[in-house]
Amino acid sequence: MTIAKTFTFKVPDAPHPCQRAAPVYGQRRMTDTLDNRRAKKFVAKCVLEKVEEMGGFEAFTGAIHIECIYWIAKPKSKVRKRSTPFPFPDCKPDIDNYLKTTMDGIQRANGIKSVDGIEPEDRIPIIWSDDGQVVSCSAEKNWCLEGMEPMTEVTLTEVVE
Numbered sequence: 660m661t662i663a664k665t666f667t668f669k670v671p672d673a674p675h676p677c678q679r680a681a682p683v684y685g686q687r688r689m690t691d692t693l694d695n696r697r698a699k700k701f702v703a704k705c706v707l708e709k710v711e712e713m714g715g716f717e718a719f720t721g722a723i724h725i726e727c728i729y730w731i732a733k734p735k736s737k738v739r740k741r742s743t744p745f746p747f748p749d750c751k752p753d754i755d756n757y758l759k760t761t762m763d764g765i766q767r768a769n770g771i772k773s774v775d776g777i778e779p780e781d782r783i784p785i786i787w788s789d790d791g792q793v794v795s796c797s798a799e800k801n802w803c804l805e806g807m808e809p810m811t812e813v814t815l816t817e818v819v820e
Contacts, residue, residue: 663816663817663818663819664717664719664816664817665814665815665816665817666709666716666719666786666814666815667709667812667813667814667815668705668706668708668709668813669705669810669811669812669813670701670702670705670761670764670810670811670813671705671808671810672701672809672810672811673731673732673809673810674729674730674731674757674760674800674809674810674811675694675695675698675701675757675760676752676753676756676757676760677695677698677756677757677759677760677763678692678694678695678756679692680692695760695763698760698764699760699763699764699767700764700767701764702760702761702763702764702765702767702768702811703764703765703767703768705764706764706765706768706786707768710768710786716785716786718785718786718787718788719786719787719788719792719815719817720788721792721817721818721819722792722793722794722817722818723787723792723793723794723815723816723817723818724793724794724795724796724797724815724816724817724818725758725761725762725793725795725796725797725813725814725815725816726796726797726798726813726814726815726816727757727758727761727796727797727798727799727811727812727813727814728798728799728801728811728812729754729757729798729799729800729801729811730801730802730803730804730807730808730809730810730811730812731748731800731801731802731803731809732802732803732809733748733802733803747799747800747801747802748800748801748802754798754799754800755798757798757800757811758796758798761811761813762790762793763790765786765787765790765813765815766787766790768785768786769785769786769787769788786815787815794818795818
């Protein structure tokens with residue numbers, strides 16, 4: 660029996676959807692917004708912290724499945740409405756925008772030697788060699804349960820035959 664390698668981490672902040680790129684004035688190109696860059700940098704920091712906590716991580720070499728659970732703070736307008744005990748957030752922003760920020764943040768952790776003073780020991784922590792290795796994903800948006808803070812839970816699993 661083959662046991663699949665996994666990597667799990669949490670991003671302890673409200674999930675951030677990826678926004679449209681902003682034009683660079685006077686040039687014919689687009690760039691990430693400042694909010695996008697900050698969110699991706701924070702995801703990368705969380706990845707690096709987890710790698711450091713684990714004492715290092717050997718990068719995935721094969722196909723990867725990514726699973727993300729986005730816990731979103733329920734707006735007060737939704738709290739007041741009488742509805743089922745735990746309805747899913749079927750509102751904007753779209754789940755694919757959350758997923759894009761998460762995957763880009765993990766990709767950003769590749770090759771970064773330090774983020775906000777977190778230095779890996781003589782090696783660059785790499786989760787994957789390319790985000791093209793992700794062959795399947797599952798993602799869900801949930802309202803935060805009572806007393807819970809908004810966050811993102813991410814699990815990467817190597818796909819084995």
